[in-house]
Amino acid sequence: MNCSEFESRLHPFVDGELDVGETLAAEAHAAECPGCRNRVAGERRFRQLLRRQPRESVPPEFRAMLRARLRRSARVAAIRPWLVVPAAAAAAALVWATLPGVSPSTNLVGNLVDKHIAYAQIEQPAEFVSADRAAVEEWFRQRAGLRVTVADFSPAGIRLAGARIAEAGERKAAYVLYEKGRTLLSVFTVPVAVGEAELSGTRVSYRGRDYVTQERKGYRTVSWTEGQVMFGLVSMLDYDSILQCADNLRTERSRQARL
Amino acid sequence: MRLLGWGGGADRAREFEEVALVHLDALHRSALRLTHNRPEAEDLVQETFLRAFRSFHRFNPGTNCRAWLFTILRNAFLNRIRQGSHEVLEDDPAAWESASESVTQPAGGGTHPQEEFFQTVLHGDVDRALKALPLVFREAVILADLEGLNYKEIGQVLGCPPGTVMSRLSRGRGLLRQALGRFAREHGYVKESE
Numbered sequence: 001m002n003c004s005e006f007e008s009r010l011h012p013f014v015d016g017e018l019d020v021g022e023t024l025a026a027e028a029h030a031a032e033c034p035g036c037r038n039r040v041a042g043e044r045r046f047r048q049l050l051r052r053q054p055r056e057s058v059p060p061e062f063r064a065m066l067r068a069r070l071r072r073s074a075r076v077a078a079i080r081p082w083l084v085v086p087a088a089a090a091a092a093a094l095v096w097a098t099l100p101g102v103s104p105s106t107n108l109v110g111n112l113v114d115k116h117i118a119y120a121q122i123e124q125p126a127e128f129v130s131a132d133r134a135a136v137e138e139w140f141r142q143r144a145g146l147r148v149t150v151a152d153f154s155p156a157g158i159r160l161a162g163a164r165i166a167e168a169g170e171r172k173a174a175y176v177l178y179e180k181g182r183t184l185l186s187v188f189t190v191p192v193a194v195g196e197a198e199l200s201g202t203r204v205s206y207r208g209r210d211y212v213t214q215e216r217k218g219y220r221t222v223s224w225t226e227g228q229v230m231f232g233l234v235s236m237l238d239y240d241s242i243l244q245c246a247d248n249l250r251t252e253r254s255r256q257a258r259l
Numbered sequence: 260m261r262l263l264g265w266g267g268g269a270d271r272a273r274e275f276e277e278v279a280l281v282h283l284d285a286l287h288r289s290a291l292r293l294t295h296n297r298p299e300a301e302d303l304v305q306e307t308f309l310r311a312f313r314s315f316h317r318f319n320p321g322t323n324c325r326a327w328l329f330t331i332l333r334n335a336f337l338n339r340i341r342q343g344s345h346e347v348l349e350d351d352p353a354a355w356e357s358a359s360e361s362v363t364q365p366a367g368g369g370t371h372p373q374e375e376f377f378q379t380v381l382h383g384d385v386d387r388a389l390k391a392l393p394l395v396f397r398e399a400v401i402l403a404d405l406e407g408l409n410y411k412e413i414g415q416v417l418g419c420p421p422g423t424v425m426s427r428l429s430r431g432r433g434l435l436r437q438a439l440g441r442f443a444r445e446h447g448y449v450k451e452s453e
Contacts (some may be wrong), residue, residue, distance in 0.1 A: 008260045017425070046432065050400075051405075051407075055288065066274065066283070068311050070272050070280075070308065071272045073313075074271050163401065218298055218301065
């Protein structure tokens with residue numbers, strides 16, 4: 001085997017896709033030719049680099065939701081098998097029926113959900129990476145002159161991951177990022193004008209405090225306003241967990257206000 | 260219709276979970292890398308598993324379930340592109356051949372200094388470079404190098420012979436390396452002259 005024959009077999013050789021005879025011939029050539037040996041080493045390093053990529057798992061809520069849907073679908077199929085016949089159509093209907101309607105409204109909460117989704121997709125969602133509440137509060141003060149309360153959700157297994165200054169509705173907002181396993185929880189603190197933040201959604205009361213909940217694009221949001229500040233929590237976590245965090249944050253804020 | 264032959268729906272769901280749902284993470288990762296959009300990826304994965312579940316009676320136990328699922332995922336993804344035209348389809352990989360010609364490095368020639376950047380490539384860079392890769396090459400690289408499918412399995416998913424898999428992989432990897440080398444220079448890891 002000469003260099004150009006080797007060259008044309010380089011990828012299948014490194015991928016282990018050549019037959020025994022060709023593999024032996026390629027090995028023999030590489031043993032004699034330092035140039036081709038280097039090419040093999042380079043290809044192997046490149047494969048390793050790709051294999052080192054983070055292997056993300058699906059969020060547990062998504063897995064649970066999918067399993068529930070499959071089981072429901074199985075029950076329907078067992079009872080009324082004729083429903084299964086137009087398979088693609090039925091599958092599409094099941095998927096679309098559960099998607100929230102796209103609202104034309106460009107309200108602030110929707111804006112926060114978009115931010116949450118956008119940040120979740122970038123490799124380093126936090127500009128400032130820290131699990132230290134005091135350090136994150138200090139970072140906001142120094143960086144943007146913002147007094148932001150960073151609450152501790154760690155008893156619920158929700159860990160502080162960092163912070164960033166976000167743009168929301170064309171103004172600066174503080175964005176504190178938490179993680180529970182691989183599920184993100186975003187806490188936005190957004191300055192608003194009086195009466196501006198007319199929060200739409202379902203009004204709920206939790207431990208004596210009022211909130212507005214809204215589901216958008218599959219994400220759950222819990223928001224409220226305090227004077228000229230709007231708070232918005234966005235996550236795929238269940239409402240109970242998010243409300244618990246919201247309650248925790250408000251308790252921490254009133255504690256700080258008393259000091 | 261063998262559907263009723265599966266007995267109760269719960270049995271069928273359990274069997275499906277054991278055989279197919281174990282590949283959920285792999286499918287989800289690939290969907291993310293194909294769509295670059297988390298809600299869309301989840302939606303796509305959901306559609307894939309619902310479709311797979313509905314045609315599970317046609318799945319031949321003992322054959323490759325992972326490749327079967329990737330095939331369904333890819334078809335669902337292509338359908339979406341055709342309907343929504345989110346992404347330009349490069350139906351003609353040959354059109355890319357001339358563009359990627361320069362990627363092929365000369366045989367021999369000692370060490371390759373640009374390989375040094377492999378140690379310093381940031382995780383985000385690989386996704387960024389993959390995103391810029393034409394779909395025909397991106398899907399081959401994702402299946403081979405990120406999910407570890409072999410040529411036969413990839414050929415099954417992409418509906419092409421192993422020879423085509425091989426040439427798409429070598430071009431795709433070449434383009435990916437070029438892009439990563441560019442990012443490394445942007446980060447200042449590799450000097451312009453290299």
